Amino acid sequence: MASSMILYWGSGSPPCWRVMIALEEKNLQGYQQKLLSFEKNEHKSEPVMAINPRGQLPSFKHGDNIINESFGACLYLENQFKSQGTQLIPDSSAEQALVYQRMFETLTLQQKMADVIYYTWRVPEDERHNSAVKRNKEALSAELQLWEGYFQKMDAGSYAAGKNFTMADVMVFPQIAYAFRFGLSPEKFIKLGEYHNLVKKRPSVEASWPPHWKENPQGMDILKDF
Amino acid sequence: MASSMILYWGSGSPPCWRVMIALEEKNLQGYQQKLLSFEKNEHKSEPVMAINPRGQLPSFKHGDNIINESFGACLYLENQFKSQGTQLIPDSSAEQALVYQRMFETLTLQQKMADVIYYTWRVPEDERHNSAVKRNKEALSAELQLWEGYFQKMDAGSYAAGKNFTMADVMVFPQIAYAFRFGLSPEKFIKLGEYHNLVKKRPSVEASWPPHWKENPQGMDILKDF
Known part of the structure; x- marks a missing residue:
């Protein structure tokens, strides 16, 4: 197949x-x-x-x-391929609800990260404003705090929607890894840092780790002051 | 339940x-x-x-x-509620693929409509630029043409992903109806207009039609020149 x-x-x-x-x-x-x-x-x-x-x-x-x-x-x-490999959407209604909720919240995190990281790439020079940069950073900071809070409320060693790796992780993990690649501090975002460390060792994630990140482990520092 | x-x-x-x-x-x-x-x-x-x-x-x-x-x-x-009411995700892999593809393309249409319709609401006055307004309009115009093209390639009377009403329609129809509410021309977007007319008579859609649109059938004209 x-x-x-x-x-x-x-x-x-x-x-x-x-x-x-x-x-x-x-x-x-x-x-x-x-x-x-x-x-x-x-x-x-x-x-x-x-x-x-x-x-x-x-x-x-x-x-x-x-x-x-x-x-x-x-x-x-x-x-x-429902019965093959990892079941990514759980059967129980409570687990499923949280998986679907976190999966789609990822799109907001993605959007807010893009608004900050790609600002100068997306916005022509004569349309740029410090006030917009400031607003985008505040929005991303609040969004990252929200996700840090989600992990704080869960048991230690949890995935994004509970004790199992699910579709919520498939969606949000690459975004979280991207945030750390762009300088997010694991000292300030402790729970996100723990989650990052947990999932980055998963075989599916190791096997698909971005090759240019391997070649050059040094990331950027756009998010270092968050 | x-x-x-x-x-x-x-x-x-x-x-x-x-x-x-x-x-x-x-x-x-x-x-x-x-x-x-x-x-x-x-x-x-x-x-x-x-x-x-x-x-x-x-x-x-x-x-x-x-x-x-x-x-x-x-x-x-x-x-x-898989076996209750309309099956919204088809079983056949070909139909399912198209449903998932169109469902999530809706998010791009939504984003590009928001960039135009909510521009003055979202962007503070001293950050507004005619060049940004023009670019957003061009992006939305291209997006609407893409969707018009999707419907052109399908049989007459088709839903968004084929002959059956599916989750693709649940996602995209409200967005298309919103475009017409905001002045999109059914003379210029003929296939989108036909789709709008087809789906707006569906019982689920009639039963959930926005009440303030019923009270005041007159929409806005932000998209009339598209």
């Missing part, structure tokens, strides 16, 4: 990483994959555009089925 | 509307609900904040399970 899958991905992109973790967790090693360079604009290259008019990564195909949206691809893999 | 559910919602909010359509489609009429006013800041009121620290609508509770994220709540309802 895995050999009829192809994933186009970029190193370090949380949405790409999600799909790779889901593939590992569902024991779908052996899928075809092509690492592309955002810098070289390869996400706009012909093989990607052929299956993804948005020209974005991840782009993912399974047989004739195309699911480029990272949340969609991960849910599709869980649904199609 | 439905009586152990409570939904806090705001009229006309696409995320709230999604959850209401899903509840109708799953035959969960009879749930408790409370219509709140964004203008009166009731989404920050105590009963909402008690289950949703973000102070946003929808806020949704089923027994002790809290799922406030609209995508999460809808997937939860489908999963918990």
Whole structure:
């Protein structure tokens, strides 16, 4: 089954990483994959555009089925390979509710991180304002505190939605790892730091760790003062 | 079952509307609900904040399970009441792939509509730029054309992901209806207009149509030149 899958991905992109973790967790090693360079604009290259008019990564195909949206691809893999590998959506209604809640809250964390990290890349120079930078940082700081609080309320050693690794982790872990890569302090965000340390040793996560982070373990410091 | 559910919602909010359509489609009429006013800041009121620290609508509770994220709540309802009412996630892998793809593309449409419609509400006066307004409009125009193209490639009378009403429609229809409410031209977006006309007569959609749109059928014209 895995050999009829192809994933186009970029190193370090949380949405790409999600799909790779889901593939590992569902024991779908052996899928075809092509690492592309955002810098070289390869996400706009012909093989990607052929299956993804948005020209974005991840782009993912399974047989004739195309699911480029990272949340969609991960849910599709869980649904199609339900009894294979890790069960990512639990059966019990209480556990399931929390998994779905945290999964989709990840999108807000992602948005607020992007507003800070990509500000100068997204906003043309003559449209930039210190007041906007300040507001974006405050919003991200509040968001990170909210997530730190979620982990504070859970038992030590918990995953994002409880004692088991679930789809909530597939979604949020790459975002948390990205925050630490960009300088977030594990001394200030203690619970997020513990979570990061717990999950980064998971085989699915180790196997899919961004190659350019391995090559160059030194990250950036954009979030170091948070 | 439905009586152990409570939904806090705001009229006309696409995320709230999604959850209401899903509840109708799953035959969960009879749930408790409370219509709140964004203008009166009731989404920050105590009963909402008690289950949703973000102070946003929808806020949704089923027994002790809290799922406030609209995508999460809808997937939860489908999963918990799989054999009841409309099957919103199809079994066949090809249909399922397209449903998941279109569901999550809705988030991009939502974001680009918000960037245009809420610009003056979100961006303080001294941070506004005509160049940003122009760029946001161009991005939304391209996004709407993409969706128009999706419907052009499908058979007449199709729903968002094929011949059946699915979770893709639960997600995207409220967004499309919102675009027409804000002045989108059904003469220019012919296929989106046909889709709007098809789905607005569906019982689940009629039953959950935003009450203030019924009271005042006259919308706004922000999108009329698109």
